[in-house]
Amino acid sequence: MAIPRQVNICECWARDGIQGEERFIPTEIKLQMINQMVRLGFRRMEATSFSHPKLVKQFADSVEVLKGLPRADDISYIAIVPNQKALERLLDCCQAGYGVQEITAIISASEDHLLANLERTMEEAKPPLAKIVRQARSEGLKVIGCIGTSFGCPLSGEVPLQRVVELTDWYLEQGADYIMLGDTTGEANPLQVRRVYQEMLGRYPGVDFIAHFHDTRGMGLANTLAALEQGVVYHDSSLGGIGGQPSTKRPKYHYGLSGNTCTEDMLVMLDELGVDTGIDTIGAIELSRRAEEICGREMLGHTTRSGPVRRCSSQPLGASALKPGREVAPALLLWQPEMAGASDAQVAEDIIRHALGKSWPVPGGLKLKLDDLDIKPWPGQRSVLLTRFTVLEVGERPRLQALCQKSDGEIVFQGPLSVTFTAG
């Protein structure tokens, strides 16, 4: 099956992502993060949770977060609403003009998980949840019907698909707009995901399913791909791959990592698959690094460390390609001593143009100013040279820090250089 050309990613950092963080993240920082998400192109974001503030302290500021959110017609914010009181607090915000566009209603396919999460049996959970779904819809909110532990339960093991089907029917009867199959603690495997979505999409044509995987066992991206290949266009993820069971006094019901599938890794994969996300991937990698500073530790993203897959840009090198602090992927040159003929500056310039040319087509009007470059004697024998750059300053005359080394680590040249782009 052809995979969708375009997907809709919901960024969950501000809710599912940080709900397991023990340290309260100041409201202002949460809002900075969400503002930057909006700038990067995210259009669906979990904004906060209306869980009881005493139970999940991270969201004690839910109202303040909603008040401060950047608003636009095409942005949809989502709040999680675990009970009637939560809905009423949220509806007060909506009426005061700072609400959300969607809520997530939660139940679990596994009754053990439902008891662990909400302390309710299936029979007890459904009537108040039905009321929440109906009331939210009547107030003009879209409702995501989340079915937790759809792929398996950390407390009771396998979950029959029939339970997921029953809950889907039930949610749709109540009027839910989306059905989220939550792999709450990362029990899913890609063949199962394929089977489940094949069955569910076949059974419910026209229903929008949301794929929500946790990367507990490293299968988050494989599962995302499996859902995507069945045609699922709504995908959840969190910067840094964090998230999971909320930080409360409750005993943990499963071990180890439990974060959402990592946003930046998902974006890199989707870019590679040729799927349009509408999101600035490198910006998301940088935002995830900022999230690491906020949470005070390295998260689980791979591309946060490794960057996207290297490709030569289709766009010529220009001022907009250079962002402060960014590194340019290293480029290799096989040096021969006879290359040292011309002036030192000219030789260095040739090497630099060659190196930049591995990342972008270099336009004719590009001029380099190398006065501050410290050039050592050229190697006397054939050498493998590795050249890399870090962007120091941007603007009309961007400045790059260049470093060129032999394979034994010896420096050939280093220092800042400035670039000007003139109409070629």
Next chain:
Amino acid sequence: MAIPRQVNICECWARDGIQGEERFIPTEIKLQMINQMVRLGFRRMEATSFSHPKLVKQFADSVEVLKGLPRADDISYIAIVPNQKALERLLDCCQAGYGVQEITAIISASEDHLLANLERTMEEAKPPLAKIVRQARSEGLKVIGCIGTSFGCPLSGEVPLQRVVELTDWYLEQGADYIMLGDTTGEANPLQVRRVYQEMLGRYPGVDFIAHFHDTRGMGLANTLAALEQGVVYHDSSLGGIGGQPSTKRPKYHYGLSGNTCTEDMLVMLDELGVDTGIDTIGAIELSRRAEEICGREMLGHTTRSGPVRRCSSQPLGASALKPGREVAPALLLWQPEMAGASDAQVAEDIIRHALGKSWPVPGGLKLKLDDLDIKPWPGQRSVLLTRFTVLEVGERPRLQALCQKSDGEIVFQGPLSVTFTAG
């Protein structure tokens, strides 16, 4: 396409895994690790590298490692042989009776990577490599023809498949037994992997391809699955997902994580997919934790933290199911005050049997001794109880540490208990 029912996993920790470690791992520790791999069922393992010991200090003990390896007819050890001198040192070992069964010969599809890795152009690299392949084969060794950067290069970007085809033809002409498509720095994506292996397996029927992915961007498992679904049965991985560019003085030619696809995560995925690996997955998770102690830091495995996916065992609970130090997945019980009728010990026993029963069928002959259990007053209201166990001792009367908590964290009972299994 039906996926293979059985795969052959090569454990790369002792070579590709640790080549990036700066600290030398003592020979004895390397051998302990390999011995344990053998016990867990691994039958193909990278044992060491014959890189120049001054260049890659981690393998200065390659001969000592080979001398100490546990030997059996069905075990195949692999050494990496980057040049003629390396081959000769290895062949001396083989003649002295402590050789390997296979060598890995290396070249790169990207000439930039070849220069960075071996300081040779394609033209320079081929003749000595051809000699190595032919000589190794004439000495009775199997040869893995590794084509590095088959899916992309961190220095030059995209790599045309035609280069991989040319090098495959060339290796096969020299007599190579396997062709390894190396995703040396994790540039591959699963759709590409599918295309490449579809093309390669169609073009070379009967040739054994080895899938070797690095998890640089989190796609290691998705790529493994993609190769598996095309029919590839040989897969490489490393405990803890470590590995990558060897630790030398050379400048790094790419950024960030660069480890092999993680063995324990791959095993968990394959178990879930119903693919037979012949390997003890939980043992591999524990060995990876040991590897973390050795390397002095947490590695990148997910299941190292989270364990395998929870399933109720098909085998009844017995002494062999209990291994020292292992945790039993938590189990939930909805407590009702009327359950407190019988003696405290009987109630605790019922809760414990219920909890153990979520992981194994509990045999009729199982007896519990709870004398040392500290039982608090039973909850006065309906409560969600979470019970978990750690295995303290094994043998004829295994001992478990039990902990049962209410959802507010309050302890209901805790302490050691002993188990006896009597014929039914």
